[in-house]
Amino acid sequence: MMQPPKKIKIGYKYFDVRFVERIGMEGQLGAAHWERGEILLLDGGSHVGPTELANTLLHEVIHLVQRFMALNHVREPSEEMITVSLTDGLLMVFADNPKLLQWLQEQMHG
Numbered sequence: 001m002m003q004p005p006k007k008i009k010i011g012y013k014y015f016d017v018r019f020v021e022r023i024g025m026e027g028q029l030g031a032a033h034w035e036r037g038e039i040l041l042l043d044g045g046s047h048v049g050p051t052e053l054a055n056t057l058l059h060e061v062i063h064l065v066q067r068f069m070a071l072n073h074v075r076e077p078s079e080e081m082i083t084v085s086l087t088d089g090l091l092m093v094f095a096d097n098p099k100l101l102q103w104l105q106e107q108m109h110g
Contacts, residue, residue, distance in 0.1 A: 004057055004103050008039065009096040010089075011068040017057070019043035029053075032060040034067050054107035061100075065089035 008015045016038045023031050023042050029052070031040045039060045042048060048056075069085040071077055077085075094101045 002103055002106055004041070004053075005097060005099045008061065008093070008100055010061065010064045010093055013037060013068075015039050015064065017041065030056040030060045032063045034064060039064070050107040050110070054104050057100075058104060061093055062086065062090070065093060 004017050006017055008017060013034075014037065015032070018038060018040055019042070020040050021043055023029070023040055029042045029048060032038075033040070039057065041053065041056060041060075065086060066072060066089075069089050071082065071085055074081065
C-alpha cells in the first residue's frame, strides 16, 4: 500500500507528514501544527484502516487550509465565505500536491 506524501504544500508553506506513537488526547488520530510545519498521524498499525487514515489526513489538511485562508480571523464567517475559502484552498492543495490526491483516492478505493 502506498504511503501518504512525506511533505504537503499548503499555500507558501510545506508541512512534514509524520507518523507518531501518541497524539495529545485519547482517541485523537491526527494533529496539525502551522507554526511547526507538521501534520502528525497516529501510527495505529492495523487499528486504523486506510479510509480512516485518509479521512484523518484530509481533516488535518482542512485545518491548515482554514488557517491559510485566515478563516480563524473572521468572527462569524458566512456559510458562503467558508465554502468558497475551503473550495479554493482544497483545489490549491490538490493542484500543488497531486500525489496527495492520488493517495487519498487509493485509500478510498483500494
